[in-house]
Amino acid sequence: MAIKLYQTNFNKVPLSRLSEWKKIPTAVIGDCLNRQNVMSSRISPVRSGTMAGQAQTVSVVAGDNGAIHAAMKFIQETEIMVIDGGGYTERALWGGILNTRAIKSNIAGIVIDGAVRDIEELKEMGLPVYCVSRTPAGPHKGWGGIIGGSVSCGGVCVSPGDIIVGDSDGVVAIPLGQEQDVFEASVKRMDFENKLIRKIQRGEDLSGVFEHPKIEKL
Numbered sequence: 001m002a003i004k005l006y007q008t009n010f011n012k013v014p015l016s017r018l019s020e021w022k023k024i025p026t027a028v029i030g031d032c033l034n035r036q037n038v039m040s041s042r043i044s045p046v047r048s049g050t051m052a053g054q055a056q057t058v059s060v061v062a063g064d065n066g067a068i069h070a071a072m073k074f075i076q077e078t079e080i081m082v083i084d085g086g087g088y089t090e091r092a093l094w095g096g097i098l099n100t101r102a103i104k105s106n107i108a109g110i111v112i113d114g115a116v117r118d119i120e121e122l123k124e125m126g127l128p129v130y131c132v133s134r135t136p137a138g139p140h141k142g143w144g145g146i147i148g149g150s151v152s153c154g155g156v157c158v159s160p161g162d163i164i165v166g167d168s169d170g171v172v173a174i175p176l177g178q179e180q181d182v183f184e185a186s187v188k189r190m191d192f193e194n195k196l197i198r199k200i201q202r203g204e205d206l207s208g209v210f211e212h213p214k215i216e217k218l
Helices: 015-021 026-032 066-071 096-104 119-125 176-202
Strands: 003-005 051-060 079-084 092-094 109-112 129-131 145-147 151-153 156-158 163-167 170-174
Touching: 003 066, 015 051, 015 163, 015 176, 026 163, 026 170, 026 176, 051 066, 051 151, 066 079, 066 145, 079 151, 079 163, 092 109, 096 119, 109 163, 156 170, 170 176
Parallel strands: 003 145, 051 079, 079 109, 109 129
Antiparallel strands: 051 145, 051 163, 151 156, 163 170
């Protein structure tokens, strides 16, 4: 089967902005996205760390990583490869060899709705990798796939160019068209939370800050 190639070019967000995204917790971003666009908890990091970059997408047939190898020719520095593996966990789509290629290409990270292998090697190499599970079983090749289309990863629709942010909590995806608004809202939310923490530390009254049901005395 042939591998279909769609959109691999998109409006670039400045590296300085991506660096700022990396400082914002995914929990804050998720809150500013109406607690949506947060990938399923099954997508978790191989090792602690943070990442931020623009998505380059790949969709594969379960257990086949041929399209992932092909996509390495198109993904650029600082981008994050987002792979729709259909949640299939019995064949590893990613391992030490692909990770070496990714690091050589200066990719910002990998998100896979599927399995990986060579876990200890991946941990030592340091590249942020998020996945569903791990297995020593290797992948197949030859069933085709799609590069540069909209994909579903961890229950979230991701299109090429979307902002992907990952930390120890998980991964969020910010639609490229909403990047400015969500960034400003996230910065504002962080400032609010920092002020709130300082109030708690000072023992100040927090009445009116949090909404909760009326308490009735019995």
